Amino acid sequence: MKVLITGGAGHIGSHIAEKLLERGEQVVVIDNYQTGRRDNLTPQNNLQVIEGSIGDSQLVDRAFKEFKPEIVIHAAASYKDPDNWYEDAMTNVVGTVNIVKASVEAGVKRLVYFQTALCYGLKPIEQPITLKHPYFAGLCEGGSSYAISKTGGELYIELSGLDFISFRLANSYGPRNLSGPLPTFYSRLTTGKECFVNDTRRDFIFVEDLVACVMKAIDGKGTKGYYHISSGSDYAIKELFDATLKALDITLEKDVEVRQRGEDDVYTILLDPSKTNKDFDWTVSTPLEEGIKKTIEWYKRYGISQTYTHLKGVDK
Secondary structure, rough: EEEEEEEOOOOOHHHHHHHHOOOOEEEEEEEEOOOOHHHOOOOOOOOOEEEOOOOOHHHHHHHHHHHHEEEEEEOOOOOOOOOOOHHHEEEEHHHHHHHHHHHHHOHHHOOOEEHHHHHHHOOOOOOOEOOOOOOOOOOOOOHHHHHHHHHHHHHHHHOOOOOOOEEEEEEOOOOOOOOOOHHHHHHHHHHOOOOOOEEEEEEEEEEEEEEEEHHHHHHOOOOEEEEEEEOOEEEHHHHHHHHHOOOOOOOOOOOOOOOOOOOOOOOOOEOOOOHHHOOOOOOOOOOOOHHHHEEEEEEEOOOOOEOOOOOOOOOO
């Protein structure tokens, strides 16, 4: 099988590439290394890495024409700077359009996309959120450029007529993850800096569980359209912080500060994974504490030089 992965040096993309290469598939990765890492991929015969942006239509067209992929995994996304609307639009919208057009031209059998659960907005009208929930419930009332542009990209994919699976994701964590609270907690706790936690809850999913579901989609499971990848349970960020302390064997002299969430954050986004559980014969299998322990072990081995967030005004 010939699989092209955008953002293939990132947290999710590199794990998918690894799984495909393990079973002998041919893989081409496109990545501009804005948030991916070069050491996430090990050079090997069946792997080609193209350094560049999916916003570059000529680069994308050339990659598709030369490789002729059967499956496309679209994991590339801009979220590094919440105020850089131009880059978000160029990557998440224009870049997605480039990938979609090239996929149609190449006769790609299936395109797999990763969408943020923030597509439902900051004021969800139900919990847990089902796939019937509308887009944009309060999305633009303090929402993020990341959420807006990722949703724009998803709509262009649907418009294309391609056979696609769009996975709307809970918060993925695990080895190679450099965004969100966990790498931030690790970085600060191991350098003697104070931490705080927001008064929010999140549904966390370990990257290995996520990739297991994606591999089923690559192999033809599921029907064209939208799915949730989530555990179906949410945790307070304070619980994540406490599990991080336990994994690091750290005891604080005083309780961590709990702060109110910012205007572009939401209290909880709990996704209903029942359709995914049924259609993919899949469910999560990694307990939160076990996943955090594995993630911390990776951070200790490979280090963290920078973390990222799509939220404004966050002291990283």
